[in-house]
Amino acid sequence: MKNWIEFPRVEGETSRQAHADLPEGAYEREIGRDGFFGPAAHIYHRHPPTGWIRFEGPLKPRAFNAVAAAQPTAEPYRGAQLLSNPFCRIALWKVSEPMTRLERNADGDVLLFTHQGEGDFFCDFGHMTYREGDYILLPRGTMWRLEPKAPTAMLLIEATNGSYRLPDRGPLGAHAVFDPAALETPKLDAAFRAQRDGEWQVEVKRRGQITTITYPYNPLDAIGWKGNLSAVKLNWRDIRPVTSHRYHLPPSVHSTFIADRFVVCTFVPRPIESDPGALKVPFFHSNDDFDEVIFYHAGDFFSRDNIKPGMMTFHPAGFTHGPHPKAFAAGVKAAKTMTDEVAVMIDARDALDMGEGALSQEDTGYADSWKMK
Numbered sequence: 001m002k003n004w005i006e007f008p009r010v011e012g013e014t015s016r017q018a019h020a021d022l023p024e025g026a027y028e029r030e031i032g033r034d035g036f037f038g039p040a041a042h043i044y045h046r047h048p049p050t051g052w053i054r055f056e057g058p059l060k061p062r063a064f065n066a067v068a069a070a071q072p073t074a075e076p077y078r079g080a081q082l083l084s085n086p087f088c089r090i091a092l093w094k095v096s097e098p099m100t101r102l103e104r105n106a107d108g109d110v111l112l113f114t115h116q117g118e119g120d121f122f123c124d125f126g127h128m129t130y131r132e133g134d135y136i137l138l139p140r141g142t143m144w145r146l147e148p149k150a151p152t153a154m155l156l157i158e159a160t161n162g163s164y165r166l167p168d169r170g171p172l173g174a175h176a177v178f179d180p181a182a183l184e185t186p187k188l189d190a191a192f193r194a195q196r197d198g199e200w201q202v203e204v205k206r207r208g209q210i211t212t213i214t215y216p217y218n219p220l221d222a223i224g225w226k227g228n229l230s231a232v233k234l235n236w237r238d239i240r241p242v243t244s245h246r247y248h249l250p251p252s253v254h255s256t257f258i259a260d261r262f263v264v265c266t267f268v269p270r271p272i273e274s275d276p277g278a279l280k281v282p283f284f285h286s287n288d289d290f291d292e293v294i295f296y297h298a299g300d301f302f303s304r305d306n307i308k309p310g311m312m313t314f315h316p317a318g319f320t321h322g323p324h325p326k327a328f329a330a331g332v333k334a335a336k337t338m339t340d341e342v343a344v345m346i347d348a349r350d351a352l353d354m355g356e357g358a359l360s361q362e363d364t365g366y367a368d369s370w371k372m373k
């Protein structure tokens with residue numbers, strides 16, 4: 001027997017519908033299990049749940065400039081370490097010059113998100129170009145390299161000992177959010193055939209350690225391939241967000257890739273709720289089973305103050321958070337009708353540790369940024 005206790009109860013003054021028509025002047029907080037999918041309660045508070053005046057100890061919201069933390073290197077595993085746990089490793093990697101060796105990650109699937117730059121991507125399955133806003137998903141063990149045409153900065157998210165899948169679309173149907181046909185796969189084209197031959201090295205990462213294997217020829221020499229496993233590319237511009245004009249949907253509706261112990265969601269521009277009673281900013285929440293990470297790629301981040309593209313925020317499980325006071329006030333006034341933000345969210349079931357890169361570029365005053373000015 002493993003059923004959750006399931007009973008909606010109502011006590012005191014509440015709204016009938018979560019995130020809409022709140023009692024006058026109340027602040028709604030969702031306490032949720034299983035990342036917005038499990039049992040949840042909505043508590044209607046007299047004070048904003050982020051109205052703390054001091055925040056001391058190791059459990060704190062963190063913010064840092066992820067892009068500033070990295071130095072260019074042709075070795076992706078030497079990117080700036082931002083956050084990690086045994087199932088997920090997040091780094092910021094910059095590369096400016098063509099990679100002269102091939103890479104292979106034997107530790108798990110790798111998801112790249114292109115924050116800046118463009119160029120050519122070569123792998124076992126062929127050639128693709130890449131540009132700003134592209135995700136490239138590399139199945140575990142794929143041999144690959146990049147030839148940047150412009151300095152490139154990528155977020156690198158390793159599903160350590162795991163794999164990425166697509167989210168269940170449920171009643172939305174198989175072609176909602178993005179059509180699987182929008183996933184681009186590499187081609188065995190002229191650029192692929194024109195690669196340099198001669199001696200090549202492959203760097204294999206396994207258990208975090210590098211082994212170098214040398215071949216007297218270029219091992220990216222496929223004349224054909226078949227099957228249902230490949231590197232794939234998806235640009236955020238191919239994502240068509242699900243929204244409701246009357247209800248602020250939870251971030252899980254923006255899921256893009258699902259790993260065994262974490263999810264990757266993409267926030268893309270979308271209309272803000274227009275119904276007068278609907279909440280227009282993310283609700284205050286205690287997502288008590290997940291650590292939450294957001295990488296800010298482009299635009300104006302509607303629920304956060306003083307957050308610029310290239311920054312990352314990290315909200316460990318265990319405390320309530322929500323929109324900054326300025327954003328909350330703008331939401332109440334319905335000042336904006338569209339968001340123009342593009343951001344990558346990573347929600348992890350297991351506690352993440354800050355890496356050297358994150359610590360080197362931390363905004364140590366972030367926990368104070370919710371204070372009413």
Ligand SMILES: [Fe+2]
Pocket residue numbers: 285287292315321
């Ligand atoms: Fe959150």
